[in-house]
Amino acid sequence: MKEKTxxxxxxxxxxxxVEELSSGKITLGESLKKYEEGVKLAQSCSATLExxxxxxxxxxxxxxxxxxxxxxxxxxxxx
Amino acid sequence: MQKLSKLENNGLPSSxxxxKLENNGLPSSxxxxKxxxxxxEITQVIxxxxxxxxxxxxxxxxxxxxxxxTSGHFYFSLKDHGALILGAMFAHxxxxxxxxxxxxxxxxxxxxxxxxxxxxxxxxxxxxIEPKGVGAQQLAxxxxxxxxxxxxxxxxxxxKPLPQMPFTVGIVTSSKGAAVRDILQILKKGxxxxxxxxxxxxxxxxxxxxEIAQAITDLNNLKPLDLIIVSRGGxxxxxxxxxxxxxxxxxxxxxxxxxxxxVGHQINTTLSDLVADVFVETPSAAAKIIVDKKNALLARLAxxxxxxxxxxxxTISDLKNRLTAFTHMLKSPRDxxxxxxxxxxxxxxxxxxxMRHALELAAQRSSALIQRLEALSPLAIxxxxxxxxxxxxQGAILKDVGMIKPGDRLKTILYKGxxxxxxxxxxxxERKNLI
Numbered sequence: 001m002k003e004k005t006x007x008x009x010x011x012x013x014x015x016x017x018v019e020e021l022s023s024g025k026i027t028l029g030e031s032l033k034k035y036e037e038g039v040k041l042a043q044s045c046s047a048t049l050e051x052x053x054x055x056x057x058x059x060x061x062x063x064x065x066x067x068x069x070x071x072x073x074x075x076x077x078x079x
Numbered sequence: 080m081q082k083l084s085k086l087e088n089n090g091l092p093s094s095x096x097x098x099k100l101e102n103n104g105l106p107s108s109x110x111x112x113k114x115x116x117x118x119x120e121i122t123q124v125i126x127x128x129x130x131x132x133x134x135x136x137x138x139x140x141x142x143x144x145x146x147x148x149t150s151g152h153f154y155f156s157l158k159d160h161g162a163l164i165l166g167a168m169f170a171h172x173x174x175x176x177x178x179x180x181x182x183x184x185x186x187x188x189x190x191x192x193x194x195x196x197x198x199x200x201x202x203x204x205x206x207x208i209e210p211k212g213v214g215a216q217q218l219a220x221x222x223x224x225x226x227x228x229x230x231x232x233x234x235x236x237x238x239k240p241l242p243q244m245p246f247t248v249g250i251v252t253s254s255k256g257a258a259v260r261d262i263l264q265i266l267k268k269g270x271x272x273x274x275x276x277x278x279x280x281x282x283x284x285x286x287x288x289x290e291i292a293q294a295i296t297d298l299n300n301l302k303p304l305d306l307i308i309v310s311r312g313g314x315x316x317x318x319x320x321x322x323x324x325x326x327x328x329x330x331x332x333x334x335x336x337x338x339x340x341x342v343g344h345q346i347n348t349t350l351s352d353l354v355a356d357v358f359v360e361t362p363s364a365a366a367k368i369i370v371d372k373k374n375a376l377l378a379r380l381a382x383x384x385x386x387x388x389x390x391x392x393x394t395i396s397d398l399k400n401r402l403t404a405f406t407h408m409l410k411s412p413r414d415x416x417x418x419x420x421x422x423x424x425x426x427x428x429x430x431x432x433x434m435r436h437a438l439e440l441a442a443q444r445s446s447a448l449i450q451r452l453e454a455l456s457p458l459a460i461x462x463x464x465x466x467x468x469x470x471x472x473q474g475a476i477l478k479d480v481g482m483i484k485p486g487d488r489l490k491t492i493l494y495k496g497x498x499x500x501x502x503x504x505x506x507x508x509e510r511k512n513l514i
Contacts, residue, residue, distance in 0.1 A: 007244060008242070008243055014383055018383050018386050022390045024397070028394060028395070031390075035387055038383070039384065039387065042380050042384050042387075045380050046380050049244065049376055050272065050377075051271075052272060053271075054266075054267075054273055054275070055274045056277065057275070058254065058276070058278070059278040066297060068276065
């Protein structure tokens with residue numbers, strides 16, 4: 001979950017790096033550093049999107065108290 | 080309708096009866112008994128006559144002068160082209176009214192005629208009322224839609240943007256319905272990283288609207304959600320009615336999280352659709368929005384990678400080009416020497432050229448002179464028949480006869496050859512005679 005909340009932030013950072021690199025206004029040393037950082041960000045963002053694990057939960061409410069329970073969607077798929 | 084005409088038939092004779100009664104009453108008071116009614120008494124008589132003889136009826140008319148009092152009672156008039164009757168609908172009767180009464184509305188109502196003594200008015204106390212023409216439900220829908228529209232619930236400026244990528248999605252629908260199955264299947268196939276929190280509710284029937292609204296509120300209070308899908312599979316207009324309820328529309332409007340409404344199939348547009356930030360025609364389409372977002376982001380990330388590679392390659396090749404340019408600009412002492420040598424070479428070749436040119440000019444001039452000189456040569460004159468004589472003793476060319484005397488030896492040169500001779504006689508100034 002932490003990874004996911006950072007996603008939009010990472011995406012913003014990445015976009016800024018892409019812009020900086022294409023402006024050609026930074027030194028070669030900076031460019032290489034930014035490039036490395038950008039490639040890492042792009043990879044981690046892609047990985048977050050491609051992540052295959054997921055949870056399907058059901059919000060239950062009893063006497064005003066809420067709880068999350070695993071929702072079995074296997075049964076649904078078979079129908 | 081049968082009932083209506085029957086009632087009217089019942090009503091008419093009774094009103095005639097009442098007139099008859101009045102006729103009976105008035106003369107009797109004037110004549111024998113001298114019974115004088117008080118206002119209250121006669122009103123009471125009228126009240127009894129009207130309320131008992133006319134009683135409960137069905138009435139058709141157009142509403143005008145509608146007023147909703149703070150007490151909750153409704154007051155209005157019902158009219159047609161020829162008459163008008165006052166009407167009242169008390170709070171207990173109108174509280175379950177599905178639509179809003181408005182001036183100009185054609186209605187059919189059920190109620191009883193009543194006399195309101197303090198004002199000397201008769202009126203109909205309406206218990207039930209139905210709009211004429213359209214169904215009550217449809218009218219209620221149109222009215223609620225208009226009301227919510229006027230309040231701005233459908234305004235584009237209230238629409239919240241969906242997050243770039245919803246990683247955790249809340250779903251409000253029935254856990255047993257087709258909608259949740261469709262959504263989960265599409266997410267599993269296309270966006271398998273997305274977490275789902277389902278809040279199962281009834282999606283039709285009396286309780287459904289309240290449950291849907293509550294579920295939206297509950298999911299809003301769960302922190303990590305990115306958006307909510309409010310959904311139900313296809314069904315009849317009645318089946319989908321809960322999604323037209325005001326309580327649902329308001330819950331959607333008040334939601335902090337963006338909401339996708341995906342109710343029914345294609346043609347059904349519910350109020351929840353109109354209030355939601357995004358609305359799609361089917362539950363599957365709602366899930367596809369999320370899948371599309373994921374794919375769009377992946378494509379964007381690929382674009383970023385390409386752009387970064389392009390930029391860095393550009394930066395490097397640009398630097399290389401500048402380096403080459405700088406190298407050219409830097410000169411070694413040897414390069415200076417070469418440069419001077421080259422200058423010298425250039426000057427030298429210039430010099431050569433100039434010299435050659437000067438010599439050629441001189442040669443041309445000298446040959447011209449030689450030609451002129453040749454023209455003046457004595458030999459050329461001799462060739463024309465002239466001769467040249469030399470006084471041998473002195474070696475001088477003869478130009479004047481005074482230089483010689485007879486007996487002198489002369490050598491004469493002709494164009495071809497020469498000879499010597501001796502002077503025989505000298506003539507002074509005999510040039511004319513000579514030739």
